[in-house]
Amino acid sequence: MQSFFKRRSIWQPSPAGMLVSYVLLGAWTLVVLFPLYWLFITSFKLPIHVNDGPVYLPFVDFQPSLHAWQYIFVDVRNDTMRPYLNTIIVGLSSSLIALTLGSTAAYALTRFDFRPKLGAIGLFVGCVILAIIAVALGVPWQVALISAAVIFGLLLQTLGRRMKASLGNDDIAFWMISQRILPPIATVIPIYVMFQQLNLLDTHVALITTYVAANLPIVVWLMRDYFRNIPLELEECAAIDGASRFRTFWSIVLPLSTPGLVATFLFVLVFAWNEYLLALFLSLSDVQTMPLTVAAQNATRGPQWWYMSVLILIMIIPVIGMAIALERYISKGLLVGAVKG
Amino acid sequence: MQPTAPSQADASLAPPQEAGRIHALGSRLERMSSQLFIWPAVIVILLLSIFPLIISLYLSFAQLKFVKGGLDLNWFGVRNYRKILVGTEQKQILGVMDTPSLVGWLLFGLVVGLLAWFMLRWVRRGRITPLGLLGRLLFVGGMLALAWLMVSTVGTTSGKGRPGALGVTLIYVFVGIFLQYLLGLGLALLAAQSLPGNRFFRVVFLLPMMITPVGVAYMFRMLADTSKGPLKPLWISAGLVDYSWIDSPWSARAAVLIGDIWQWTPFVFIVLLAALEAQPLEPVEAATVDGASRWQIFRFITWPNIVPASATIVLIRMIEAFKIVDLPNVLTNGGPGTATRSMTLQAYTTWRATDIGGSAATAYVLLIVATFICVSFVNFVHHPATEG
Numbered sequence: 001m002q003s004f005f006k007r008r009s010i011w012q013p014s015p016a017g018m019l020v021s022y023v024l025l026g027a028w029t030l031v032v033l034f035p036l037y038w039l040f041i042t043s044f045k046l047p048i049h050v051n052d053g054p055v056y057l058p059f060v061d062f063q064p065s066l067h068a069w070q071y072i073f074v075d076v077r078n079d080t081m082r083p084y085l086n087t088i089i090v091g092l093s094s095s096l097i098a099l100t101l102g103s104t105a106a107y108a109l110t111r112f113d114f115r116p117k118l119g120a121i122g123l124f125v126g127c128v129i130l131a132i133i134a135v136a137l138g139v140p141w142q143v144a145l146i147s148a149a150v151i152f153g154l155l156l157q158t159l160g161r162r163m164k165a166s167l168g169n170d171d172i173a174f175w176m177i178s179q180r181i182l183p184p185i186a187t188v189i190p191i192y193v194m195f196q197q198l199n200l201l202d203t204h205v206a207l208i209t210t211y212v213a214a215n216l217p218i219v220v221w222l223m224r225d226y227f228r229n230i231p232l233e234l235e236e237c238a239a240i241d242g243a244s245r246f247r248t249f250w251s252i253v254l255p256l257s258t259p260g261l262v263a264t265f266l267f268v269l270v271f272a273w274n275e276y277l278l279a280l281f282l283s284l285s286d287v288q289t290m291p292l293t294v295a296a297q298n299a300t301r302g303p304q305w306w307y308m309s310v311l312i313l314i315m316i317i318p319v320i321g322m323a324i325a326l327e328r329y330i331s332k333g334l335l336v337g338a339v340k341g
Numbered sequence: 342m343q344p345t346a347p348s349q350a351d352a353s354l355a356p357p358q359e360a361g362r363i364h365a366l367g368s369r370l371e372r373m374s375s376q377l378f379i380w381p382a383v384i385v386i387l388l389l390s391i392f393p394l395i396i397s398l399y400l401s402f403a404q405l406k407f408v409k410g411g412l413d414l415n416w417f418g419v420r421n422y423r424k425i426l427v428g429t430e431q432k433q434i435l436g437v438m439d440t441p442s443l444v445g446w447l448l449f450g451l452v453v454g455l456l457a458w459f460m461l462r463w464v465r466r467g468r469i470t471p472l473g474l475l476g477r478l479l480f481v482g483g484m485l486a487l488a489w490l491m492v493s494t495v496g497t498t499s500g501k502g503r504p505g506a507l508g509v510t511l512i513y514v515f516v517g518i519f520l521q522y523l524l525g526l527g528l529a530l531l532a533a534q535s536l537p538g539n540r541f542f543r544v545v546f547l548l549p550m551m552i553t554p555v556g557v558a559y560m561f562r563m564l565a566d567t568s569k570g571p572l573k574p575l576w577i578s579a580g581l582v583d584y585s586w587i588d589s590p591w592s593a594r595a596a597v598l599i600g601d602i603w604q605w606t607p608f609v610f611i612v613l614l615a616a617l618e619a620q621p622l623e624p625v626e627a628a629t630v631d632g633a634s635r636w637q638i639f640r641f642i643t644w645p646n647i648v649p650a651s652a653t654i655v656l657i658r659m660i661e662a663f664k665i666v667d668l669p670n671v672l673t674n675g676g677p678g679t680a681t682r683s684m685t686l687q688a689y690t691t692w693r694a695t696d697i698g699g700s701a702a703t704a705y706v707l708l709i710v711a712t713f714i715c716v717s718f719v720n721f722v723h724h725p726a727t728e729g
Contacts, residue, residue: 012534012535012536013534013536017534018534018536021531021534021536022536024527024528024531025528025531025532025536025542028524028528028546029542029545029546031603032545032546032548032549032603032607033545033548034571035560035561035563035564035603036548036560038560038563038564038571039556039560039563042563050569051569053568053569053573054569054570054571054572054573054574056571101381101382101385102382104378104379104381104382105378105379105381105382105383107378108375108378108379109379111375112375112378112379114375114379125395128391128392128395129395132395132396132399135414136399136403136414136416172379175386176382176383176386179386179390180660181660181711181712181715182390182394182708183663183664183684183685183704183707183708183711184664184685185664185666185684185685185688185689185700185703185704185707186393186394186397186701186704186705186707186708187389187390187393187394187397188393189393189397189400189692189697189700189701189704190392190393190396190397190400191389191393193396193405193412194393196407197412209385209389210389212385212389213385213386213388213389213390216382216385216386220382244370244371244374245371245374245375245378246370246374249378270550270551273553274552274553274554274555276553276554276555276666276667276670277664277666277667277685277689280689281692290553291553291554291555291667294553294555294556294559295555295667295670295671297559298559298671303562305559305563308559312553312555312556312559312560315553315556316551316552316553316556319551319552320548320551320552322551323544323547323548323550323551324544327540327543327544327547330547330611
């Protein structure tokens with residue numbers, strides 16, 4: 001009986017401890033899976049099964065029916081497929097672009113030295129503020145933009161040589177990564193106005209560019225950690241053999257960092273896939289994405305849980321599939337950065 | 342996107358003159374490569390984060406109207422801010438303040454005491470710099486203001502106090518992260534043991550993180566339904582058949598918090614699990630041989646090993662949690678009344694009411710509070726924790 005409470009080894013708990021662990025882990029498994037199970041069976045319920053109180057087991061408590069699936073996929077086919085397609089287009093292209101721009105920037109930040117002049121940055125911000133004040137005073141924005149650019153160019157050419165104080169790579173990296181702290185609500189109104197002025201509101205372009213900007217900080221942060229851990233020797237060899245910087249990056253660095261790229265891509269894709277607020281502002285009807293369609297269900301049809309369950313399911317199945325397939329990458333590749341701090 | 346420069350092999354295939362030109366182009370690209378690598382990202386961030394941010398600041402002091410064929414922009418001074426700080430119930434974010442109860446006073450005293458201890462400890466260490474003093478005074482002042490806001494809206498006896506969007510957001514952030522961290526740590530400690538079937542738990546625990554918050558909101562709405570939801574037998578035995586979660590402010594906030602905790606505990610879990618598995622084994626083995634208790638092993642060996650990772654995930658969660666909007670919007674529609682509105686939702690509602698200046702001002706208050714708390718956390722918790 002005593003052996004029941006004795007630890008087998010340092011890492012393996014006693015049978016009693018194991019039992020307790022399994023009970024606790026099982027309890028949380030239930031907490032995680034039950035809502036998903038409920039979602040799943042609700043999608044096969046008839047309205048009467050939902051409205052007359054809870055029924056739990058298909059085939060035992062109620063006869064599952066495909067009516068909700070049929071309604072979503074056949075009757076209102078276009079209303080489902082269009083947002084779904086939008087989500088795929090916007091999610092995939094914004095993630096790919098963010099990954100490309102972010103990983104090149106992260107690579108540059110780990111391999112080259114940048115010394116941006118503090119004075120030039122101050123000058124730049126000054127000119128931006130000047131342009132905004134000019135617009136506020138009624139100057140057309142095109143004129144304000146061009147004159148601010150000219151002033152900036154002139155001042156940089158004349159004063160630029162006298163500037164000494166400069167920033168380093170870590171400052172640039174911090175600047176890029178810290179953009180993530182910005183609540184999107186604080187930037188989305190001017191972005192809305194900008195796309196409205198450019199007649200790009202409610203297009204894929206608007207959503208994709210905004211998502212790229214929102215996800216760039218994550219890519220830079222994760223990929224910078226990843227690139228830092230790739231040994232320099234390989235790249236030096238490639239450079240001696242005459243490969244250009246781009247070639248080195250493309251055919252040596254990128255293949256070596258595939259796990260990091262995959263994990264980062266997944267992470268960014270999930271963000272874009274589930275994004276709600278920016279889509280709420282920037283899409284009206286043409287490029288409505290799935291989160292908006294799902295959220296709008298309640299307003300258009302009342303709580304018709306069976307249809308909603310189908311929509312939510314088709315939205316989460318691809319991401320859950322990817323999560324299960326790539327679980328190893330997520331815990332190992334992605335979170336190296338977080339663990340090291 | 343990568344403009345791959347022509348390689349030797351390509352160049353040798355081209356005619357001689359052409360090859361020379363390509364080569365020259367190649368070497369110029371080569372010299373500019375560092376710039377080409379970094380500028381695209383910088384431009385995207387400038388155009389879609391920095392400029393909008395500056396313009397937003399301007400808009401928060403202005404009145405913007407969409408008129409036919411353009412915009413109508415007028416300077417509005419601090420009126421937007423006055424409106425959201427002391428205006429009508431629909432627009433303002435601070436809530437209704439009242440005299441705190443005894444518990445409220447005690448909590449506030451506790452915060453004051455902690456802040457005083459924090460300052461004293463720093464003064465006694467004797468490395469006082471003007472910048473450090475300024476930063477700490479700002480920190481102490483900001484924390485006192487936030488603590489006062491919380492106790493005077495939440496911890497009142499008369500029942501008149503009522504937290505506004507700012508207070509509600511802070512509740513979501515702090516209570517949510519606290520519970521997520523505790524649950525995540527507990528689960529990670531359990532799953533780090535060598536149990537058969539470990540991998541199953543890992544994969545399952547990861548799932549909620551992937552699900553769209555809108556979906557999570559609807560799922561929890563279904564579960565919270567006391568008359569049609571799956572937990573009906575439980576509600577009946579508790580005598581709460583006609584009870585509705587969404588009708589009382591605190592239970593509605595609890596529902597949002599439960600959804601958030603369900604969704605984000607996996608994130609804490611997965612990072613802490615990775616941190617636990619990365620810790621060196623020898624010290625634990627040595628301590629066991631020396632007869633240390635399991636609590637001692639956790640407190641003196643495991644805990645110091647996971648502190649840096651903990652500080653980082655709390656920071657990441659904080660950054661993301663301040664942006665919460667989809668869960669309250671879909672789960673409770675911000676209601677009852679305005680009880681579950683987060684700052685982002687508040688700003689969105691103001692925007693929908695075509696008060697663009699007020700919306701920008703609300704967003705800026707959120708930005709300032711979020712930045713203040715995140716920067717304080719980085720300086721006073723994250724940095725010491727990760728630098729050892």
